[in-house]
Each structure stands twice: as C-alpha cells, then as structure tokens.
Amino acid sequence: MSTGKTEASCSPFAGQGEGFARWLDRIFAGVAKWADDHAWLWLAAFTVIYLACTVARSLAKPLWFDELFTFYISRAPGWKERLAMGFGDDCPPLFYGLTHACLRLFGENSLASRMPEIMGFWLMCVCLFLFVRRRCAAIYAFLAVLLAVRSLAYAYAYEARPYGLMLGMAGLSLWCWQSIAEGRRRTLALVFLTLSVAIAVNIHYLGAQIAVPLLAGEACRTLERRKIDWGVLSALALGLSPLSLMMPLAQRAFRTVFASAASPPVSWAPHVASLAIFYNDLVGPMVFSVVAGMAATALVYLLGGREPPLAESSAPKFPLHELAASIGYLLVPAMMLFATWLKIGVWYDRYGLTAVVGCVIPFAYFCAVLSRERFVMPCLLITSLFCMWVVPTVRSGVGVKTQWSNLRMSSLMYPKGDAFPTVVADKIWFLQMAHYSAPEVASRLVYLTDIANAARRPDLYKNDRNVFVCRSVLPGTVEDYRVFLSRNREFWLLYHNQSGLEWLPSQLWEDGWKLEYQGQDSDRILFRVRR
Secondary structure: OOOHHHHHOOOOOHHHHHHHHHHHHHHHHHHHHHHHHOHHHHHHHHHHHHHHHHHHHHHHOOOOHHHHHHHHHHHOOOHHHHHHHHOOOOOOHHHHHHHHHHHHHHOOOHHHHHHHHHHHHHHHHHHHHHHHHOOOOHHHHHHHHHHHHOOHHHHHHHOOOOHHHHHHHHHHHHHHHHHHHOOOOHHHHHHHHHHHHHHHHHHOOOHHHHHHHHHHHHHHHHHHHOOOOHHHHHHHHHHHOOHHHHHHHHHHHHHHHHOOOOOOOHHHOOOHHHHHHHHHHHHHHHHHHHHHHHHHHHHHHHHHOOOOOOOHHHOOOOOHHHHHHHHHHHOHHHHHHHHHHHHOOOOOHHHHOOHHHHHHHHHHHHHHHHHOOOOHHHHHHHHHHHHHHHHHHHHHOOOOOOOOOOOOOOOOOOOOOOOOOEEEOOHHHHHHHHHHOOHHHHOOEEEEEOHHHHHOOHHHHHHHHHHHHOOOOOOOEEEEHHHHHHHOOEEEEEEOOOOOOOOHHHHHHHOOOEEEEEEEEOOEEEEEEEO
16 A cells, blocks of 8 residues: 655655655644634734835835826816816716825825725735635735735735725625625625726726626526525616716717727727737746745655645635636736727726736646645745745835936026026927926926817827816927917927937927937937027
C-alpha cells in the first residue's frame, strides 16, 4: 500500500526541504485560521493600508485633463451651472454634486476631488471580501481583494472621474444580491440594491451596466429555483428607472460634444481588437505578482512532495448563479463595446472596468478549489500581490510631481521682457499648466479653439469642444482663434510637439503668420509669433 510518506519521498528535494515545506504548511494554515477568526481585524488593517497607499498615490499624481474638468465644474456653486457645464464633460449632475460636497467638506484640492472615487473603490473591495468570504476561507477573500487592487481598475481609485465610484456601486449591488438570495436581511438588502443601481445610473451615463451581470445571475437562479424572485426584479427595475431622465441628458451631452463633427474620433472607434487590448491592460499589472506567487508555491510543493488527496467533501461549493453573475461581469466590456459602437462610436477602456469583478471572484474560487485545506498558494499569492502594491508606493514618496505641468517664471520656456499673451498649443498641457502655475503666469496663458476647423478632424474635435463649452469655469483664457488673431498682432506660442493634438502651428503658417524659434526644453518649443 502506498502511503503519504512514500509519495512524499518521490520529490528529489524531499530529504533537504520536506521539513521546511511542512513547517510552511503549518504556518500558513495558522495564518488562514487566524484570518477566519479575526476577519474584521484584517479588513480594518487593509482599510488603513489602502487609505494610506491610495492617498499617497493621489497626492503624488497631478490632476490631468479630464480630472480638471471634474474639479472646476464641481467648484461651481449652483447645480444649474454644474448641469450646464456637465453637458461639455459627458457626466450626469449627481457626480459633480458628490464631488462638490467633498470640495466643500475637505477644501478645494486634488485629494478632495478624488475622495468619492477613493471611497468607492474601497467599498468595492469590502464587498468583494464579504461576497467571497461566504463561500470559502477568509484568506481567499483577501486574495480577491488584492487581485482587484493590483488590476488596472485601481488606477481609477484615485482619479476624479466617476469610475471608482461606479465600481463601488457594482460591488455593493453584487453583495446585496447575494444577501437577498440567502435571505439575509432581505428588506434592507433590497433597499441597498435599488440605491446602488440608481446611484450608478446617476453618476455615469453607462452606469446601468452593473445591473446586467445581476440579471444574468438572477436568470440562472430562477432556473435553479424554478421560481421568479419578484423582489429582486423590482429592485433592479426601480434602480434603473432614472434612465428615463438620464437618456435625454446623455443625448444632449453627445450632441454638445459631437454635433458638428464629421464623424466620431477614429482613434477611439470601437473594434474587436479593443477587447484584447482591454483585457491585457486590465490584468497586466497583476500578472507578475500572480506568476511569482505561483512559482513560489510550486517550489514549496516540490520541496515537500505531494500531499495525500483530500476528501471530496473538503472542496468548497459555489452556487451556479453566482458564477453566472461573475461571468456576466467578465463579459461587460464586450457588451459595452457593442453598445458604444451602436450608439456613439467611441470606446474607452474605462467603460468596461467592472469586468475586474468577473476576473477576481472566479480566480479566488479556483484557488480555493485547487488548494483545498492547504493554504500555501493563497498566502504566497497575497504576499506577492501585497508587496507589488505597497513597495512602489513607499518608494515613490509623497508630493505632487508637477515639473511637466506648471510653468515657472524662472523657466527657459517662460517668455520674459513683455506682457504679450502666451498661447499653449496643446490643450492638455494648457489646462494643467493653467491650474498648477502661479497666478501671474496662469493669467497670461491662452488656448485657442477653432471649432469649424476641429470638426473636420474628429480626433481633435471632442476635447476642443469640451474646452470651449466649459471655458467659463476653466483656468486660463480660452478664446476663439479668429477673434484672438484679430486683437493680437504679436504673441508667444508654446508648442509641445504633439502633432496629433496640436493643429495651431501649421494653421498659423497657412494663415501667413511668422513663427520665430526662441528656445527649447526637451520636447517643448517656444516661438514668437508675428504677423
């Protein structure tokens, strides 16, 4: 008869490493048991580390083009003004209202403008933990959370756009739906399911996507039970009801941005290859951590030899309807790609970020089934993911890196000796520079728009139109190209050598203006422009 000891001796390293491997098994089993017994303590520790890392990353990252729209629109005191400006930025008014409240509460700074997203992503992590914890050991729930933190989605946890908040609503709705299916505080769960879906719909025009995986899971659950849960369907329907108000706003926002364009931007057009690029970007940040954790696990198993097979009953069981919902999240990007191709012709990776839920839950379940009662794999994976998350944050330090975003009076690129306007050709650089530069510098900065010209170049049109529509609340000065030239016979031009974004230098040449080279700093060039 074969015994565990005999099987273990098959490993060529069993003589030297078997004791170490067994010791690791015992240590990790103790860690897993401690995590089960003190899950809330672990969750509290994660919250502290998450806030520290995410706030540090936020403080080190300057607000970029889209975020500056959020910041300045949300600063507007009245909701009517925020609603009007929101049509130039493609977001519903509730999103700006929440950001406005944070700016009032925490002050007008980058961290306050990102606070809804920071807390939204944290909420998704907590809900993922609670969701997975009901099916397997707490250690796998933490694995799911750290996988989410190491995905592309985490970059939107500290970006002042609605995606982090939408991820939070996706996690909350999923956990509430699971609670309803299990009969846990059903009435309260139904209320929060309705609220989470309604908030998602009201903070992003594509927020209704979070209900689709739940409908898929509920369809599977209905087949299992042979009975329709009208409470869940009513909650989802009620949560989606604001769509009747949001759709007209979405259509007006689209007309505001693209009404005069020859066609939607070609570079943002949806195509099948976009899906492969998206999934690669989504899981790319976690791949090294997962491979490193798996390699370490394989080494431990090799040193310790094979374990006797565990009883079939020790494998955790996962409801089919929950796996169906997870797969639904995984397929959200395909659905959103088709919807954007059908309606607006524009696709961004961030439209499908809720797919992260469909990635991390099945992977955590897979590890639980594969490992059974051995916790080497999840513990080593968690160690690898945690280190690859925290260490880069600590090494990068705290403090906004704005060396490319502001323009100092001492800079070689700052025009000296006169007070002529300084036109910035790149709209993205202009907005960051106007925000971060000193007031006496920002007051000289101008961005020129030519909507008729940009309409013939779809890749330029959307952002030019956004800047023009929201010019009353944005920093710096935004003027019409023809009007500005009629009033100024001489000015400075800062060119960023971004040919895909900067139409101004070539247009000035065509219109008979002289561009005199004054200096260069890296890829930034200063011209003096005269008639």
